[in-house]
Amino acid sequence: MEAYTEKIREISERLLKDGTVEAVIGYRKGSVENSNEPCIVRSSEKINDLVWDSNCRINLANYLTNRKDKVAIIAKGCDSRNINTQIIENKIKRDQLFIIGVPCSGMTKKEDSSDLQENCKVCHHKNPVVYDELVAAEVEETKVDRYEDVKKIEAMGVEEKWEFFKDLLEPCTRCYACKNACPLCYCPTCFVDESKPQWVGKGMDPIDVRTYHFLRAYHCAGRCTDCGACESACPQGINMRHFTKKLEKECFDQFAWEAGLNSEERPPLDTFKLDDPQTFIK
Amino acid sequence: MKVIKIDKAKWASGVSSLQGTYKIIGPAVDGDAHNFKELAKGEEPDFNFLNTKLSPKSIVFPQSEKMLEYSVDENKEDHHIMKEVKKDYSPRAVVGIRPCDAKAINLVKMNFDTDDYKDPYWLKLYEATTFVGLACDKPCDSCFCTSTGCGPYNEEGLDILLKEDGASYVAKALTEKGETLLGAAGFSDAGDEAAFEAGKKDAEAKITSSVQTDKLKDFSTLDLYNADFWEDLSFACLNCGTCTFACPTCWCFDIQDEVKGKDGVRVRNWDSCMFPLFTMHTTGHNPRGTKEHRVRQRFMHKLKYFVDKYEKGIMCVGCGRCVNQCPVNIDIRKVCDVMNNHVPEPVK
Amino acid sequence: MKELMEHMGIEPGRLQFSWISSAESTKFVDVVKDVTEKVKALGPNKNFVKEAS
Numbered sequence: 115m116e117a118y119t120e121k122i123r124e125i126s127e128r129l130l131k132d133g134t135v136e137a138v139i140g141y142r143k144g145s146v147e148n149s150n151e152p153c154i155v156r157s158s159e160k161i162n163d164l165v166w167d168s169n170c171r172i173n174l175a176n177y178l179t180n181r182k183d184k185v186a187i188i189a190k191g192c193d194s195r196n197i198n199t200q201i202i203e204n205k206i207k208r209d210q211l212f213i214i215g216v217p218c219s220g221m222t223k224k225e226d227s228s229d230l231q232e233n234c235k236v237c238h239h240k241n242p243v244v245y246d247e248l249v250a251a252e253v254e255e256t257k258v259d260r261y262e263d264v265k266k267i268e269a270m271g272v273e274e275k276w277e278f279f280k281d282l283l284e285p286c287t288r289c290y291a292c293k294n295a296c297p298l299c300y301c302p303t304c305f306v307d308e309s310k311p312q313w314v315g316k317g318m319d320p321i322d323v324r325t326y327h328f329l330r331a332y333h334c335a336g337r338c339t340d341c342g343a344c345e346s347a348c349p350q351g352i353n354m355r356h357f358t359k360k361l362e363k364e365c366f367d368q369f370a371w372e373a374g375l376n377s378e379e380r381p382p383l384d385t386f387k388l389d390d391p392q393t394f395i396k
Numbered sequence: 397m398k399v400i401k402i403d404k405a406k407w408a409s410g411v412s413s414l415q416g417t418y419k420i421i422g423p424a425v426d427g428d429a430h431n432f433k434e435l436a437k438g439e440e441p442d443f444n445f446l447n448t449k450l451s452p453k454s455i456v457f458p459q460s461e462k463m464l465e466y467s468v469d470e471n472k473e474d475h476h477i478m479k480e481v482k483k484d485y486s487p488r489a490v491v492g493i494r495p496c497d498a499k500a501i502n503l504v505k506m507n508f509d510t511d512d513y514k515d516p517y518w519l520k521l522y523e524a525t526t527f528v529g530l531a532c533d534k535p536c537d538s539c540f541c542t543s544t545g546c547g548p549y550n551e552e553g554l555d556i557l558l559k560e561d562g563a564s565y566v567a568k569a570l571t572e573k574g575e576t577l578l579g580a581a582g583f584s585d586a587g588d589e590a591a592f593e594a595g596k597k598d599a600e601a602k603i604t605s606s607v608q609t610d611k612l613k614d615f616s617t618l619d620l621y622n623a624d625f626w627e628d629l630s631f632a633c634l635n636c637g638t639c640t641f642a643c644p645t646c647w648c649f650d651i652q653d654e655v656k657g658k659d660g661v662r663v664r665n666w667d668s669c670m671f672p673l674f675t676m677h678t679t680g681h682n683p684r685g686t687k688e689h690r691v692r693q694r695f696m697h698k699l700k701y702f703v704d705k706y707e708k709g710i711m712c713v714g715c716g717r718c719v720n721q722c723p724v725n726i727d728i729r730k731v732c733d734v735m736n737n738h739v740p741e742p743v744k
Numbered sequence: 745m746k747e748l749m750e751h752m753g754i755e756p757g758r759l760q761f762s763w764i765s766s767a768e769s770t771k772f773v774d775v776v777k778d779v780t781e782k783v784k785a786l787g788p789n790k791n792f793v794k795e796a797s
Contacts, residue, residue, distance in 0.1 A: 144725040146538060151725040152632040172724055176634070225428070267751060276753025276791050285427060287450070287459065290671070291636035291723050307673040316652050317460035317665050321794040328752060335748075347723035349638045350449075351428060360751045394746050395763050656794070 118166040118216060121249040122188060125214050127161045129186050135212050138186040139177050140164045148224045152177060154185075164188075166249075168222040171231065171346040175199075175297035178206045187211060190218035192233075192341035194242035195374025196297040199337055202377055205300060215245025217253040224346065233342030233355060236260045243375050260340075261363045267356065279324065285350040286323050288316075292354050293330050295347035298337045305329060331357035336365045336381035339373050400578055401587030402565040408440050410581035411491065417580055418526070419488040421455055423448055432490065441492045443560070446536050447715060451644035452497050453504065455490055456521040459641075459666045463517060463651070469658040481661065489526040489577055491558075496539075496713040498529050498553035499546045500644030503713070505553075506706055507647050517664075526573045529554040531595060535603050538716030540729055543606035545709040548599035549592060559595055566591045607732040609710050613703050619740040620700055621692065629731055630691035632724035637668030639694070639718035639726070645711050648674070669693050695731050753791055757782045 126138040141150040142163040150169045174187055175196035200206045220234030241252045293299040305313050306326055315322035338358045345355050365371040368391045369382035415437055422441025423430045430445035432452045462481040469475055508515040532548035541547050551557055555574035559566045566587040569575040640646040650667035653660050675684040684690050702711035719727050749759050762775045
């Protein structure tokens with residue numbers, strides 16, 4: 115990890131000095147255990163703020179939306195897929211970016227630095243899928259069953275499923291850290307904030323809480339890269355990936371789709387093909 | 397001021413004997429942390445915690461609280477009349493609240509209980525509650541209460557201060573409410589006040605983290621408002637409400653009507669200055685349109701506007717919840733120090 | 745849509761989709777009959793109903 119940090123600083127300094135970019139988006143050392151803070155570095159005096167370790171959980175693609183300047187960004191596999199998604203969705207242009215790719219062996223949990231995040235344990239794209247320069251040699255990709263947890267829920271009965279999600283969301287305070295940490299959630303006005311009409315109640319009623327979570331998940335269908343930013347941001351430790359992962363699995367099963375692997379192909383829910391599966395329509 | 401000694405063997409039965417008169421709210425295991433909840437008959441408050449994940453502010457200021465109810469059904473006699481929702485304001489006791497959280501409730505009181513305006517919902521819950529504090533002998537790494545005008549043995553806002561002392565608890569009754577509760581529990585053995593002095597010194601020495609606040613009041617508001625550090629401090633912010641919801645001193649709320657058929661209720665919900673909607677005007681204009689504006693507002697309110705308005709120090713008790721829970725590690729200790737040590741550009 | 749709703753505990757059959765042209769009146773009648781039959785069999789919806797406040 116030390117070598118990663120060194121290399122990141124070296125590349126960043128060069129890019130700032132030769133004017134390739136106006137700023138570098140990365141992480142600086144955090145003030146509490148197992149935490150780093152996303153930061154923007156604009157001058158070479160601050161280069162040594164930049165660090166890399168297994169606490170770089172937040173997806174930096176989140177900080178690109180609608181930027182007008184030319185920036186360098188440090189990207190793990192998942193971040194790079196979300197950068198592609200932002201490019202497809204016209205939130206940033208490729209030529210505004212210098213992507214410093216980081217082959218990633220997974221981020222650890224904030225509460226237990228010896229344990230990988232759940233999404234990292236089942237990651238199939240540890241290496242950036244798009245980059246201008248890599249900080250180290252690519253790491254080996256692993257192949258595991260990505261959907262074991264989804265299948266467990268699929269096997270439950272109707273009531274059991276309902277109760278499972280009821281318990282899952284019970285601690286939610288609706289602080290919206292999940293949607294705000296998500297690099298896909300950039301709508302100018304989120305549906306939870308709409309007032310004409312008001313789609314969902316704003317209190318702590320469990321139905322309103324659930325409506326928020328499942329609707330948010332739908333908005334991520336075919337776009338989610340399972341970067342885990344939502345889960346890692348949640349102060350209440352809720353695994354809301356149980357919603358998004360089901361949709362990710364459906365997109366994979368029905369359309370052989372994985373989000374953000376390139377910057378040309380539009381996601382399946384955004385396109386129509388004659389051979390789209392349509393068994394759900396009578 | 398009465399000091400009572402309570403044998404730990406008699407503690408549980410004493411607390412449980414209160415349950416006819418009081419609702420007992422105490423810390424209990426909730427998932428991977430502790431939170432305050434109403435305890436069932438015979439259930440003991442679990443004191444094996446550093447601090448609760450969520451602050452106990454919701455005991456007097458629920459996250460979602462019904463205020464009024466109404467019906468527009470003309471077949472009903474009292475249609476089109478707003479009526480206060482009947483609620484339970486019977487006596488309750490919070491057993492095991494930390495001194496920082498108790499002080500926070502006092503700070504919030506400055507907002508809800510003023511000469512001009514008294515918030516009936518907050519005050520009724522507040523008045524029904526007896527606050528039994530638990531002195532903090534094991535502060536967390538991120539606690540900085542000693543530099544916020546608080547401390548692990550701070551008594552502000554408490555009716556009783558409780559301290560663990562070997563095989564017993566020592567309780568200091570600080571108000572009449574406190575004495576009544578101790579009496580009702582049947583605790584009457586005289587205790588020694590000296591335990592508090594020694595404990596306080598030890599506990600305060602364990603708090604290693606601090607903030608500097610001495611210069612905040614001397615700045616002109618605009619010098620801080622226009623300072624150049626806000627972009628750097630706010631860059632990481634996601635604009636979630638984690639800090640404000642976790643904070644024991646954040647008091648902002650939003651009022652909503654929820655209608656079903658012809659019946660409706662008026663509810664107030666916690667709101668957060670971190671949300672763009674918080675300041676959105678009906679015209680569509682948002683005076684705090686960027687996260688930099690919103691982050692600045694949160695810290696300026698806590699560390700400057702409040703300081704100037706009330707002259708009671710900063711609006712932070714140093715509990716460290718926002719520091720630990722912020723998903724992007726924005727740290728109020730750092731922000732406070734940056735503000736306090738700011739050197740304004742000389743006037744040209 | 746259907747997949748996640750059912751994943752979350754909505755009974756299979758309660759949520760149904762169809763595509764019917766305005767000219768397909770017989771299909772419309774058939775689908776409506778089929779949907780009502782299936783939903784009646786499931787009974788009133790209990791999940792996703794907000795208690796009157």
